[in-house]
Amino acid sequence: MNLLKKLKQSLTKTRENLAGRLENLFAGKRGLDEEFFEELEEILLTADVGVATTLELVEGLRQRARKENIGDPASLSSLLQEEVVKLMEHEAAGLQLAPSPPTVILVVGVNGTGKTTTTGKLAYRFRQKGSRVILAAADTFRAAAAEQLAVWARRAGAELISHQPGADPGAVVFDALQAARSRRADVVLVDTAGRLQTKTNLMEELKKIRRVIGREHAGAPHEVLLVLDATTGQNALSQARLFHDAVEVTGIVLTKLDGTAKGGVVLAIAHELKIPVKLVGLGEGVEDLEEFRPREFALALFGG
Amino acid sequence: MTAEGKGVVGVLFSSLAEKLQNTLRKLKGKGKLTEADVNEALREIRLALLEADVNFKVVKDFLGRVKERAVGLEVQQSLTPGQQVVKIVYEELTALMGGGENKIKWTGQPPTVIMLVGLQGAGKTTTAAKVALYCQKQGRRPLLVAADVYRPAAVRQLQVLGEQLKLPVFSPEKEENPVGIVRLALDEARRLGHDPVIVDTAGRLHINEEMMSELGAMKEAARPHEILLVLDAMTGQDAVRVAEAFHRELGLTGVILTKLDGDTRGGAALSVRAVTGCPIKFIGVGERPEALEAFHPDRIASRILGMGDVQTIIEKAQAAIDREEALELQRKLRQQDFTLEDFLRQLKQVQKVGPLEEILGLLPGVGPWKQLKGVQVDPKELVHIEAIIQSMTPEERRNPGIINASRKRRIAAGSGTKVQDVNRLLRQFEEARRLMQHLGDLAGGKKGKIKVKFPPG
Ligand SMILES: Nc1nc2c(ncn2[C@@H]2O[C@H](COP(=O)(O)OP(=O)(O)OP(=O)(O)O)[C@@H](O)[C@H]2O)c(=O)[nH]1
Ligand SMILES: [Mg+2]
Numbered sequence: 001m002n003l004l005k006k007l008k009q010s011l012t013k014t015r016e017n018l019a020g021r022l023e024n025l026f027a028g029k030r031g032l033d034e035e036f037f038e039e040l041e042e043i044l045l046t047a048d049v050g051v052a053t054t055l056e057l058v059e060g061l062r063q064r065a066r067k068e069n070i071g072d073p074a075s076l077s078s079l080l081q082e083e084v085v086k087l088m089e090h091e092a093a094g095l096q097l098a099p100s101p102p103t104v105i106l107v108v109g110v111n112g113t114g115k116t117t118t119t120g121k122l123a124y125r126f127r128q129k130g131s132r133v134i135l136a137a138a139d140t141f142r143a144a145a146a147e148q149l150a151v152w153a154r155r156a157g158a159e160l161i162s163h164q165p166g167a168d169p170g171a172v173v174f175d176a177l178q179a180a181r182s183r184r185a186d187v188v189l190v191d192t193a194g195r196l197q198t199k200t201n202l203m204e205e206l207k208k209i210r211r212v213i214g215r216e217h218a219g220a221p222h223e224v225l226l227v228l229d230a231t232t233g234q235n236a237l238s239q240a241r242l243f244h245d246a247v248e249v250t251g252i253v254l255t256k257l258d259g260t261a262k263g264g265v266v267l268a269i270a271h272e273l274k275i276p277v278k279l280v281g282l283g284e285g286v287e288d289l290e291e292f293r294p295r296e297f298a299l300a301l302f303g304g
Numbered sequence: 305m306t307a308e309g310k311g312v313v314g315v316l317f318s319s320l321a322e323k324l325q326n327t328l329r330k331l332k333g334k335g336k337l338t339e340a341d342v343n344e345a346l347r348e349i350r351l352a353l354l355e356a357d358v359n360f361k362v363v364k365d366f367l368g369r370v371k372e373r374a375v376g377l378e379v380q381q382s383l384t385p386g387q388q389v390v391k392i393v394y395e396e397l398t399a400l401m402g403g404g405e406n407k408i409k410w411t412g413q414p415p416t417v418i419m420l421v422g423l424q425g426a427g428k429t430t431t432a433a434k435v436a437l438y439c440q441k442q443g444r445r446p447l448l449v450a451a452d453v454y455r456p457a458a459v460r461q462l463q464v465l466g467e468q469l470k471l472p473v474f475s476p477e478k479e480e481n482p483v484g485i486v487r488l489a490l491d492e493a494r495r496l497g498h499d500p501v502i503v504d505t506a507g508r509l510h511i512n513e514e515m516m517s518e519l520g521a522m523k524e525a526a527r528p529h530e531i532l533l534v535l536d537a538m539t540g541q542d543a544v545r546v547a548e549a550f551h552r553e554l555g556l557t558g559v560i561l562t563k564l565d566g567d568t569r570g571g572a573a574l575s576v577r578a579v580t581g582c583p584i585k586f587i588g589v590g591e592r593p594e595a596l597e598a599f600h601p602d603r604i605a606s607r608i609l610g611m612g613d614v615q616t617i618i619e620k621a622q623a624a625i626d627r628e629e630a631l632e633l634q635r636k637l638r639q640q641d642f643t644l645e646d647f648l649r650q651l652k653q654v655q656k657v658g659p660l661e662e663i664l665g666l667l668p669g670v671g672p673w674k675q676l677k678g679v680q681v682d683p684k685e686l687v688h689i690e691a692i693i694q695s696m697t698p699e700e701r702r703n704p705g706i707i708n709a710s711r712k713r714r715i716a717a718g719s720g721t722k723v724q725d726v727n728r729l730l731r732q733f734e735e736a737r738r739l740m741q742h743l744g745d746l747a748g749g750k751k752g753k754i755k756v757k758f759p760p761g
Contacts, residue, residue, distance in 0.1 A: 045354055048357075048540040048541050048542075051355050110566070111425070111427065112424070112425025112427055113425060114424070114425060141591075143464035143465050144460040144461035145457075145461075147456075147457035148456045148458075148460075148461070151457060165464075196565060196566035198566050198567045199565075199566075231423065231536070231539050231542055231543075231546075232536075232538050232539065233357030233538060233539060233541060233543075233568075233572070234356070234540065235357070235567070235569075238566075256425075256509075258509065259423065259424075259510070259511060259542075260542045262541070284424070284454075284455075
C-alpha cells in the first residue's frame with residue numbers, strides 16, 4: 001500500500017478530519033470572502049501548522065487570489081497544495097549513502113518518539129535490499145532499551161552490538177564501527193537514548209557520540225535522523241532547532257502518522273529550518289516505514 | 305521578559321506582555337473596558353494560547369468566557385486595560401485547571417487499583433514506576449503490573465525499574481492476555497496484601513477500536529479506582545481528540561502530564577482539562593523515578609501564557625493583595641507597627657499567591673531570599689499559627705514584646721500547641737517584620753532596585 005492510501009485510510013478514521021473539512025471548504029459556493037480565509041486559517045492551525053507559518057501561507061494565498069483574480073475556492077485548493085509542496089521540497093530527500101561502506105546513520109530525538117522502532121524498521125528495509133546491517137544499542141540509559149533493540153534486530157535479521165546498562169554510549173558506537181569494519185557490514189544504525197532538547201548535558205553526550213562516529217569513519221555519520229512524533233505540537237520546532245544545533249540533523253522521520261494524519265508542524269519546521277522530512281512511520285510493524293513524498297503528503301493532508 | 309529561544313515564535317511569546325502594554329497604554333484610566341479594548345487584548349492572547357498548543361476550539365470557548373467577564377469592567381487605576389485583561393485570562397486559566405480532587409482516590413477496601421493508559425511513547429512505563437515509588441514513600445506497598453505485552457521488552461523495562469527501586473513487579477509468565485494478567489495480578493495483590501495495584505498498559509492509538517476495547521475489557525476485570533491518562537505535555541492540537549476518545553471508552557479519573565521538564569508550554573493540559581473535566585493529578589518532570597510532582601494550576605497557567613517572569617508576579621501580587629490593604633500594610637511597615645494580626649493576614653495571602661520566597665526570588669534585583677525559608681507556610685502549619693495568634697490577647701498581638709514565659713504557656717495551652725511552637729512563631733514574626741520592612745523600603749523606592757507595582761508610598 002502506498003503512502004497516500006495509508007494516509008487517506010487513517011484520515012477517514014478520524015472524524016471531522018482535516019482533509020474532509022478542507023474538502024468542504026474548497027467545494028463551498030461562498031466565494032473567497034474573509035470568512036473563507038479565516039476558516040482556512042483555523043484548519044491549518046488545528047493541523048499544528050503553527051501561527052507564523054499559517055498566517056504566512058494564508059496571506060500568500062490571499063494575495064495570489066487577488067493578483068490572479070481568482071474568485072472560486074476550488075482553484076485555490078491546488079494553489080495551497082502547490083505552496084505546501086514548495087515548502088516541503090528540499091534537495092534530494094532520499095537517504096544519503098556512504099561512497100565506501102559502511103553507511104552510518106545516527107538516530108536521535110526526545111523520549112518516546114519512536115527512535116528504536118524506526119531503527120528496527122530501517123534495519124529491515126536495508127536487509128530487504130540485501131545489506132548487512134549492524135545495530136548499535138547506544139541507549140544504555142533507559143531500562144531494557146538494549147533488549148528492545150535486540151528484539152528488532154531479530155525481526156530484521158540484523159546484528160546487534162550492545163554493552164551493559166549504564167555503559168558509555170560512545171564506547172558502544174566505537175565497538176559497532178569496529179565490528180562493521182571487520183565484518184564488512186554495509187550499514188550501521190545507531191539507536192540513541194531519548195533526551196529532551198533542553199538538557200545540555202545530554203545534548204553534549206550526543207555530540208560526543210557524533211564525534212566518535214566521525215573519528216572512526218571519515219565522512220560519517222551520513223545521516224543524522226531526528227525522529228519526531230507527528231502528534232507533537234509547536235515544541236517540535238524547538239526540538240528540530242536544538243537537535244540541529246547540536247548534531248546537524250540531516251533529515252526528519254515523522255512517526256505515528258497512522259494516528260493523527262497531521263503532523264502539520266513539519267511545515268513550520270520546513271519553513272523555518274529547511275530540514276527535509278525523509279521518512280514517515282505509519283504503524284508498529286516492521287514494514288510500516290515509508291519514504292516521504294511531499295506531493296503525496298500535501299495531497300493527503302490538504303488535498304481534500 | 306526573557307526571549308524564549310529564537311525565531312518568530314520566541315519573539316511572539318516574549319513580547320506578548322509588552323505588546324499588550326504598549327497597544328493598550330493609551331486606554332489607561334478611560335473608564336470602562338470596551339469590547340474593542342478587550343478584542344485587541346485578546347488577539348495577542350489568542351496567538352499565545354495557540355502557540356502553546358491549546359486546542360483551537362478550547363481557545364475560542366475560553367476567550368469567549370474571558371470576554372464576557374472583561375467587557376464593561378471599570379479600568380483600574382493600577383493596571384492598564386491590557387494587564388487587566390491578562391489578569392482575567394490568568395485567573396480564568398488557573399480556575400479552569402484547578403478544582404477537582406487532584407490526589408489519588410484511595411478505596412476503603414484495598415487494594416486500590418490504578419490503571420495507566422495512553423498513546424505510544426507517552427511515558428506510561430516510567431510513570432508507573434514513579435507512581436509506585438510515590439506511594440511507597442507514603443508508606444504503602446504497591447504492586448506494579450506489567451500488562452504491556454505488545455511493545456518489545458516493555459515487560460522487561462518495568463521489571464528492571466522494579467529491581468532498581470526494589471519494588472515488586474507482577475509480570476506474565478505464561479499468560480499473554482492483558483485481561484488475564486490483570487486478574488492474576490489482583491489475586492496476587494490480595495494474597496500478599498499489596499496496595500495499590502498499578503497497571504501499566506500498552507500504548508495505543510485512540511482511533512484503534514480493537515485496542516481501545518481491549519482497555520475496556522481490562523477495566524471490567526480490574527475495576528480500577530483510578531484510570532489515569534498519561535499524556536505527553538508536548539502534544540499538539542490532537543490532544544483533545546485523544547483525551548476524548550480515552551474518556552469516552554473508559555471514563556478517565558485524571559491525567560498525568562509527562563515531559564514537562566523541557567521547554568514545552570504545555571497547552572495540551574488546558575485542552576484536556578477543558579474537554580474531559582478530569583483533574584491533572586501529577587506532572588512528570590524528569591527521567592528519574594523521583595521526578596513526579598503535584599500539579600499547580602497557577603504555574604502551568606503562566607507557562608502557557610508565556611509570561612513567567614515579572615509580569616506574572618505583578619499579576620499575582622495584584623490579584624491577591626488589593627490596593628487598600630497593600631497601602632495600609634506599607635504604612636504599617638514604615639511605622640514599624642506590623643502586628644501579629646497583619647502577619648497572619650500576610651501568611652494567608654502568601655498561601656494564596658504562592659510561597660513568598662518564590663515570588664520575591666523571581667524579581668530582578670531582589671535575588672534569593674534565603675532568610676524567607678522560615679516564612680514559607682504549609683496549610684497545616686497555618687492552622688497552628690492561626691490558633692496561636694487567636695489565643696493571644698489583643699495587647700499581645702499588637703505588642704509581642706510583652707509575651708513572657710508564663711504568657712507563652714497560657715497561649716500554648718489555649719491553642720493546643722507547645723511552647724516551642726509559640727517561640728517559633730514569634731521568631732518567624734520577627735524575621736518577617738524585618739524583611740517586610742526591607743521590602744517596604746525597596747518598594748518605596750529607597751533602594752530603587754525593583755519596580756514592583758506596589759502603590760506609591
Ligand atoms: N502507531 C505507531 N506507533 C509507533 C510508531 N513508531 C513507534 N511507535 C510506538 O511508539 C512507542 C515508542 O517507541 P520507541 O521506538 O520505543 O520510542 P523511542 O523513541 O525509542 O523511545 P525512548 O528510547 O524511550 O526515548 C512504541 O510503543 C512504538 O511501538 C508509528 O509510526 N506508529
Ligand atoms: Mg528507544
